[in-house]
Every structure is written in C-alpha cells, then in structure tokens.
Amino acid sequence: MKENDKLAELRKENRQREKKLTKESRSIIEKSVNYLYRKKADDDAVEYVKKDLIEMLLDGEARGMGAEQILGDYKEVCSEILKAVPQLSEDRSWRKNAGTYFVILPFIGMIDMIMRLFFLMQKGAAWSLENTLISCTAFVIYTTIAVVIYRVTRQSLDFYVTWLWGKKRYAAAAVVVLAAAMQIAYYVVGK
Structure with a gap:
C-alpha cells in the first residue's frame, strides 16, 4: 500500500x-x-x-x-x-499551497460566473443562450483546468484540504446549486 x-x-x-x-x-x-x-x-x-x-x-x-x-x-x-513531530518542509509547504489553489480554482470560476451574471443583469441584457454561455464559460474553464492539473499532478501535489471536509463541503455544494439557480432565474426572468 x-x-x-x-x-x-x-x-x-x-x-x-x-x-x-x-x-x-x-x-x-x-x-x-x-x-x-x-x-x-x-x-x-x-x-x-x-x-x-x-x-x-x-x-x-x-x-x-x-x-x-x-x-x-x-x-x-x-x-x-x-x-x-516534524515540521512541514519548504517543499511540502509549496506542494500543499499549490494543491489548495487548484482545489479552490472551480470556486473562483463560480464567483466569476456569478459576477458576470450580475453585470449582465445590471446592463439590462435580455436572456439569451449566448449570455448564459458567456457567464458559464469561466466556471467551466477553471474547473477543467483544476481537473486536468489534479489528474496530471495528484502524486506530486497535496490536494487534501482539511477545511473542505465535514459540513463545509455541503456549503460548497450549496454555492454550486445557488449559482445554477441564478442561471435558471436569469433564464426565466429574461423570457
């Protein structure tokens, strides 16, 4: 093992x-x-x-x-x-920080998506498939980058993030659902 x-x-x-x-x-x-x-x-x-x-x-x-x-x-x-106990080495600290960054990358994309949605609503833009795709693009790109990096470097980077375990992962899932609900509401209101 x-x-x-x-x-x-x-x-x-x-x-x-x-x-x-x-x-x-x-x-x-x-x-x-x-x-x-x-x-x-x-x-x-x-x-x-x-x-x-x-x-x-x-x-x-x-x-x-x-x-x-x-x-x-x-x-x-x-x-x-x-x-x-041993202290965290410089190398391990770097790998842990890099892993943490890539774990939160999809959340950064989600924040970007929500901000784009608010800016579109602020401008008074009517709903269109193009506007929805534009606002979702950042989330998809950030998530794709994070998944690819995880797959390629999971043996060398430390992707275990303690603060993401427990009840906090439910909060993360709630944010994803909220973002999706906002996109649906944007669609319904815009029609």
Missing part, C-alpha cells in the same frame, strides 16, 4: 472514530488539529497525532471523564506535541 493510500485510510478511520466522540471532544480535536496546522506541523504527523488524541478521548469518555479532564489545556498539549 502506498504512503498516500495509508494516509487516506488513516484519515477515513479518524473521521469514523471522531463521530463516536462527544461534541466537546470533537471541538477539542478540531482546535488541536488546527493549532498544529497553524504551527506548520507536518500533515502526516498531525493525522497520526489526531488518531492518538481520538483514542485518548474515547478511553477517557468510556471512564466518564470530560475532554478538559483528559487533556487539560489543548494548547499546552499541542505545544509539547510540536516538539516531537
């Missing part, structure tokens, strides 16, 4: 196990992981630390203890952890 596959499996296991925690413990895990990421700890190491923190919290909860009793101040715990 490749290292990326092992890490993906660990992330999946962590997400499953994290669901068993109380809301307070999940909050502590999220704060701890975010703290470690902000301090430039290596992503792989953070995922293994997260696994250990989840296990500690699950064991403590089974004994009837709260997250504060188990870990105490999460910042102090994370500061100690930071001394033991």
Whole structure:
C-alpha cells in the first residue's frame, strides 16, 4: 500500500472514530488539529497525532471523564506535541499551497460566473443562450483546468484540504446549486 493510500485510510478511520466522540471532544480535536496546522506541523504527523488524541478521548469518555479532564489545556498539549513531530518542509509547504489553489480554482470560476451574471443583469441584457454561455464559460474553464492539473499532478501535489471536509463541503455544494439557480432565474426572468 502506498504512503498516500495509508494516509487516506488513516484519515477515513479518524473521521469514523471522531463521530463516536462527544461534541466537546470533537471541538477539542478540531482546535488541536488546527493549532498544529497553524504551527506548520507536518500533515502526516498531525493525522497520526489526531488518531492518538481520538483514542485518548474515547478511553477517557468510556471512564466518564470530560475532554478538559483528559487533556487539560489543548494548547499546552499541542505545544509539547510540536516538539516531537516534524515540521512541514519548504517543499511540502509549496506542494500543499499549490494543491489548495487548484482545489479552490472551480470556486473562483463560480464567483466569476456569478459576477458576470450580475453585470449582465445590471446592463439590462435580455436572456439569451449566448449570455448564459458567456457567464458559464469561466466556471467551466477553471474547473477543467483544476481537473486536468489534479489528474496530471495528484502524486506530486497535496490536494487534501482539511477545511473542505465535514459540513463545509455541503456549503460548497450549496454555492454550486445557488449559482445554477441564478442561471435558471436569469433564464426565466429574461423570457
């Protein structure tokens, strides 16, 4: 099994196990992981630390203890952890930032599409297939570029974006649906 596959499996296991925690413990895990990421700890190491923190919290909860009793101040715990885990290398940091940029590229295209739609409505342009295609072009181009780059460089760039997981991905889907609804409304109003 490749290292990326092992890490993906660990992330999946962590997400499953994290669901068993109380809301307070999940909050502590999220704060701890975010703290470690902000301090430039290596992503792989953070995922293994997260696994250990989840296990500690699950064991403590089974004994009837709260997250504060188990870990105490999460910042102090994370500061100690930071001394033991490797820091994010310059190369890995660059790959992570590039991967993040290409992950958000379709959202940039969507914002461009919405802006074009507003500008067309502001000008008072009547709906036409041409106007709709023009306003959708940026989204399609940005998304195509992102998919091609992902397919070509997925082994060398880091495309895992922690803030896109969980409930936030539903917000991203809602933005896509909103943009599509705006295009439909533009069509209906323009006819």
